[in-house]
Amino acid sequence: MSAAVDSGTGALNGRVHCAESATNGHHDPRPWSQQFLPTPLHLEDSVRAQKVEARLKELVLCGEVLRRVADVFEQEIERGLSEQPSSLQMENTYVPELPDGTEEGVFLALDLGGTNFRVLLLELAAGQLVRQQVKHYHISNALRLGTGEELFNFLADCVLDFVKQLGMEDQTFSLGFTFSFPMKQHSISSGELITWTKSFKCSGLEGVDVAALLERCLRARNLQITVRVLLNDTTGTLIAGAHMHKNVGIGVILGTGSNGCYMERASRVQHWEAAHERVQDVCVDIEWGAFGDNGCLDFIKTDFDREVDAGSLLATSFTFEKYIGGKYLGSILSCVLSALARAGLFPAEPAPDALQTAHLSLFEDENCAGEVSRTMTALREVCAGASITAEDARVAQHVAHVISNRAAQLVSVCISTLVRRMSRPHVAVAVDGSVFKHHPRIARLMRTYIALLAPHHSFSLLGAEDGSGKGSALTAAIAARLATRDS
Numbered sequence: 001m002s003a004a005v006d007s008g009t010g011a012l013n014g015r016v017h018c019a020e021s022a023t024n025g026h027h028d029p030r031p032w033s034q035q036f037l038p039t040p041l042h043l044e045d046s047v048r049a050q051k052v053e054a055r056l057k058e059l060v061l062c063g064e065v066l067r068r069v070a071d072v073f074e075q076e077i078e079r080g081l082s083e084q085p086s087s088l089q090m091e092n093t094y095v096p097e098l099p100d101g102t103e104e105g106v107f108l109a110l111d112l113g114g115t116n117f118r119v120l121l122l123e124l125a126a127g128q129l130v131r132q133q134v135k136h137y138h139i140s141n142a143l144r145l146g147t148g149e150e151l152f153n154f155l156a157d158c159v160l161d162f163v164k165q166l167g168m169e170d171q172t173f174s175l176g177f178t179f180s181f182p183m184k185q186h187s188i189s190s191g192e193l194i195t196w197t198k199s200f201k202c203s204g205l206e207g208v209d210v211a212a213l214l215e216r217c218l219r220a221r222n223l224q225i226t227v228r229v230l231l232n233d234t235t236g237t238l239i240a241g242a243h244m245h246k247n248v249g250i251g252v253i254l255g256t257g258s259n260g261c262y263m264e265r266a267s268r269v270q271h272w273e274a275a276h277e278r279v280q281d282v283c284v285d286i287e288w289g290a291f292g293d294n295g296c297l298d299f300i301k302t303d304f305d306r307e308v309d310a311g312s313l314l315a316t317s318f319t320f321e322k323y324i325g326g327k328y329l330g331s332i333l334s335c336v337l338s339a340l341a342r343a344g345l346f347p348a349e350p351a352p353d354a355l356q357t358a359h360l361s362l363f364e365d366e367n368c369a370g371e372v373s374r375t376m377t378a379l380r381e382v383c384a385g386a387s388i389t390a391e392d393a394r395v396a397q398h399v400a401h402v403i404s405n406r407a408a409q410l411v412s413v414c415i416s417t418l419v420r421r422m423s424r425p426h427v428a429v430a431v432d433g434s435v436f437k438h439h440p441r442i443a444r445l446m447r448t449y450i451a452l453l454a455p456h457h458s459f460s461l462l463g464a465e466d467g468s469g470k471g472s473a474l475t476a477a478i479a480a481r482l483a484t485r486d487s
Helices: 032-036 046-055 063-081 148-165 210-219 233-244 303-310 326-342 357-369 373-382 390-422 434-438 442-453 467-486
Strands: 105-112 116-125 128-138 172-179 183-187 190-193 224-231 248-254 258-265 281-285 427-432 459-463
Touching: 032 063, 032 442, 046 326, 046 390, 063 390, 063 442, 105 148, 105 467, 116 148, 116 467, 128 148, 128 467, 148 210, 172 210, 172 467, 190 210, 210 224, 224 233, 224 467, 233 248, 233 258, 233 281, 233 427, 233 467, 248 390, 248 434, 258 390, 303 326, 326 357, 326 390, 326 434, 357 373, 357 390, 357 434, 373 390, 390 427, 390 442, 427 434, 434 442, 442 459
Parallel strands: 105 172, 172 224, 248 427, 427 459
Antiparallel strands: 105 116, 116 128, 183 190, 248 258, 258 281
16 A cells, blocks of 8 residues: 655745655654654745744654553553543444445434534435435524524424425435534434534533434424434434445544544444344444543643633533534634743734634645745735734644644544454445545544554545535434334
8 A cells, every 4th residue: 555645854944845755665764763753944044943943842753752652552442442431432333234235215314413504305326326305504602502492393384394395294214414513322323412612602402312312303393204223413414425345344524523433343333222142343433632621632632722622612622622623723822822922932912712623724735835925815804903023924834734734643542443353354434524524634644644554554535525414324324224124
């Protein structure tokens, strides 16, 4: 297997050469542990460059530190699977199979995970998607912060509106419900909310089966709809990816937040609330955004991370997500540039909340191209018109590069651990999310670092679109197939 390598050997004036050198036969001459390091900063003022690098030292992880992270991740996996205290939920999703090409029928899918809620109708024939209709509905702030009953009645009203528009309100449907919040699952079609995340904080759902609540609200509107599947967007990504590529065994979200799931041997999973004698493998939802919430990762936490955490809505939680999620990368960038400004190494502190992850991607994009003009323009906007030179822009680009490199390293640790754990001839990893799709360098870095961390294992990264929609319908089709087979 060849992997794309961002070798860092082409640095010039702080810029990074971004060619994929591995495919050209280039061998990185550095020792293994150092092949994870970001490109050094080169400025005309070498003393300033050294001082900036010294300030960023905590954010730079070598291979040996990443091995330690991997060891901790493996330990937390084992503890979670055996129902011992762990920062990893390791939730049994009860999804025992992946698409096999025989999926048939018309299914509804609901996707709840942000301010926009989607209702979808999908038709499958011989495993292929032959029809898809989608409608978006906006969820108001009042609904996101109101009662759970109000929210779920609104969701049912949206479904009623959708099927009425199609003239199908009298038909019988199986439904896949993508509920992208941490859950405690009891079966493939039932589960309880553990905690709201993102912008949701509805009351009254403690200990409530969200699938049963949805179905009750649908039946109150005389809709003949059965909730066959309850899953999150990460599981949906795995299913959607497996529909595209038969070797997919891992699903990853790398967007505003981050999570992973994978097919684990059923015999390794302790928590079961349903018969599983014939189940060989089952999808496990890791919920790795919370990795380190118990302090097991404090050895990589920096003062910048502590500052971002203190300013977040959910302080002291979602530790790992705050290193790699798009919701937080811009905040880390702002913290670091502010610290450099206070040390006299950058012209001015950015305005609070002015830097977003889109800025980090922009700085990386220009860094790869050896340019600074758009970076300078953006910095002048967020630094209240401060005088920004080309050298200042290169400092900001280097900070973005170091933060991006660490994010790629850490998500690669998780994926490589799963690839080694599954020990298959080849594992394809289905990945969705805005950071993976839009960051100019992160996919290439992930390929490099996974290959370094799992050197004797064949893998590939596969962009998987719309796991939260297509994936839930496919899972409903799988559940329908299993129900027919077991009846």
